[in-house]
Amino acid sequence: MERINKTWILRRRPEGEVSDGDLELVEGPVRALEEGEVCLRTLYLSLDPTNRIWMSDREQYMPPVAIGDPMRGGGIAVVEESRFDGLEPGDIVNTGLGQWSLYQVKPGKEVNKLPVLPGVPLTAYMGPIGMTGMTAYCGLMYIGQPKPGETVVVSAAAGAVGSMVGQIAKIQGCRVVGIAGSDEKCEWLTKTAGFDAAINYKKEDVGAALDKHCPDGIDINFENVGGEIMDEVILRLNDFARMPLCGLISSYNATEPVPGPYNFSMLLMRHVTLKGFIVTDFMEHFAEGRQAMASWLLEGKLKFATDVVEGLENAPTSLERLFTGKNLGKLVVKVSDAP
Missing domain, CATH: 3.40.50.720 (NAD(P)-binding Rossmann-like Domain)
Structure with a gap:
């Protein structure tokens, strides 16, 4: 069955707040996997202040997103298909530097399988332990x-x-x-x-x-x-x-x-x-x-809040919550349901 992707593309550099027309949601087929790759379905997309920096051409710590490229972002995903030893369909992973999309194809070596911690929700992997x-x-x-x-x-x-x-x-x-x-x-x-x-x-x-x-x-x-x-x-x-x-x-x-x-x-x-x-x-200190x-977290010494926005289509308009102070805790977009 052919998978149809949805991806936010950067069309122009925002001036001030992100506005209509700065990004465009486009659809297209997901390409076939090559050896060593995995197809991921995004569960949660992380929204962060650095997303706004990446949209600009100001001096920054890594190259900005190029006009015409998918918007960059991190998140949590489930493996839908794998041609990489060590990852199987159904595994929950951290996408690393991924993109604002429903599906993405990545080299398996760039994806980290998340550990299973009983009683810890997936959103914690984007907050306290993310x-x-x-x-x-x-x-x-x-x-x-x-x-x-x-x-x-x-x-x-x-x-x-x-x-x-x-x-x-x-x-x-x-x-x-x-x-x-x-x-x-x-x-x-x-x-x-x-x-x-x-x-x-x-x-x-x-x-x-x-x-x-x-x-x-x-x-x-x-x-x-x-x-x-x-x-x-x-x-x-x-x-x-x-x-x-x-x-x-x-x-x-x-x-x-x-x-x-x-x-x-x-x-x-x-x-x-x-x-x-x-x-x-x-x-080098991440494991620690x-x-x-x-x-x-498991001892109850850390409390965390998650501000969940429903739907990939709402990612650009939800980003402003970070700059107007509307969010409490970690701001994420729920893109699809967990298995």
């Missing part, structure tokens, strides 16, 4: 280097990465303050995720709230947002603070140069370590990170 979990674990543990009693501030704290960072920091014995964009998110952070405090930046004076919740200053700033919020945090960093720079989501849709940070000189005055990173910088995250 790439977002590894981003949080490696960025905090290897750049932030948390110590018991230290104060950690996390921006975009109710997102996929931020929510994990705060909980890992709590496990390490830190005081954790999250910054998020709604009362609902702040309540989830304190009552479910166990943060010590949460600041609603849309309602509160962030600087005053930081003074209240971080009376002894800030030792680690896990930065996901940039902009005015980052400036307020920088002003309150302690001597020898660490600043893992994971993202600058506030500027990804900007069409003009973004000013600031205005308080950048404080990094010098406070002897701060600032390090930007991409999760793949720490691939997944083992730690899986253990904490």
Whole structure:
């Protein structure tokens, strides 16, 4: 039986937010497999801020998606057909750097079979024990280097990465303050995720709230947002603070140069370590990170939320949820049903 694919193709570079016409959903047959390849059916597609970066032609950590190519993205899939030893139909796999499509044909060596953990839903492999979990674990543990009693501030704290960072920091014995964009998110952070405090930046004076919740200053700033919020945090960093720079989501849709940070000189005055990173910088630590995250998850020490959008056709319009603060936890698109 011939499989008919659906794939999002990048047709033009977005200006500001992604809009109609930037991507096109096209249909076509799935080609026959060659030796060493597998045919995958996407179950869940990961939506991440980096998707927006890949659509642009700005300077970035890997080549942007070319006009006319399938939109790049990661996800979880089931093997539909295999000509690769070690993978069989029905196996659940991580697609690695895949694409926004219903089906994809890939070399089997580029696909990782997921372990079976009783009681752990598939979406956890895109959150706590997936790439977002590894981003949080490696960025905090290897750049932030948390110590018991230290104060950690996390921006975009109710997102996929931020929510994990705060909980890992709590496990390490830190005081954790999250910054998020709604009362609902702040309540989830304190009552479910166990943060010590949460600041609603849309309602509160962030600087005053930081003074209240971080009376002894800030030792680690896990930065996901940039902009005015980052400036307020920088002003309150302690001597020898660490600043893992994971993202600058506030500027990804900007069409003009973004000013600031205005308080950048404080990094010098406070002897701060600032390090930007991409999760793949720490691939040698993934096994350690997944083992730690899986253990904490099974022990009930980690809570996670998943924001599920139904239907591949809704992927482009759902991406804006990351930039408007509508999502709680990991944002994914359910593309097809699991076997």
